[in-house]
Amino acid sequence: MSVQCAAQAVRALAALPAPTASPRRRVSRVCLSPYQTGRASAVLVRAADSSSPPTTAPAAQPSGAADVKTVVPDNEFSLAKVSFGVIGLGLGISLLTYGFGSYFNLIPGSEWSALLLTYGFPLTIIGMALKARNLLYYAELKPVPCITYSDALALRGKCATPILKQVRSDVTRFRYGDEQHLEEALQRIFQYGLGSGIPRRSAPILQKIREEVTEDGKYSLVLEFEAKALELSDFEKRQAKFTSFFGPGIKAEIGKGGDNIYEVRLISETT
DSSP states (O other): OHHHHHHHHHHHHHHSOOOOOOOOOOOOOOOOOHHHHHHHHHHHHHHHHHHSOOOOOOOOOOTTOOOOOOEEOOOOOOGGGSOHHHHHHHHHHHHHHHHHHHHTTSSSOGGGHHHHHHHHHHHHHHHHHHHOTTTSTTSEEOOOOEEEEHHHHHHHHHHSOHHHHHHHHHHTSOEESOSSTTHHHHHHHHTTTSTTSOOGGGOOEEEEEEEEEOTTSOEEEEEEEEOTTOOHHHHHTTHHHHHHHHOSSEEEEEEEOSTTEEEEEEEEOOO
16 A cells, blocks of 8 residues: 555656756857957047037137337437436536535645636536426426337338428427427417417427338328317318428328327328
């Protein structure tokens, strides 16, 4: 009985289905060649660059920028550019100092003391008189600034008329006995005190001059005046008088500068 039961149990176990094994995933390893590796890294770099914000290129400089004019410094020495008041005052004080020192035997040369004091006093007085413009209004007139550009300097010798050269020389040196620069010219052009003229107290005052070249390549001397009591029309209706007075060989043009500043451009017709 027991043997039969055991045999039936074995048959039952044999009749049962065998357990199915779970499928195993196959993992394949991909090997990249050096060339493929470089391409893959390049793709990663491009992807990283595309995610970053774009950078703006620097703005290009305009090709038509205006050229900067070169100003030529005025290093030319002239005795007319030295103040006689400074010379007289310095020399007079030096003679007085040495004369008094030698007179009181503080320094040698007592035999020259009388001569030094004799010349020292008048030189000191003359120097003080020339420098004291507030006391003597007609004593010393200082030169006006002159701005010279390099291209105008190259044309001055052959294109500037003798009158333009004389005007530049006169206003850039010390003057004595004149109330202002170009006094005679302004008096004839503006006719101080006459019916068609202006009062003397309203006369324009020369502030500075410029040497420059016009757009058509001509030499010009620009006079800058300050006139608080005048208008642009007061200069424009006297344009022909500026041309005739500073001529021949020039053409005058009138323009407006800053506040109360008027420009008279004397253009040379010599080429």
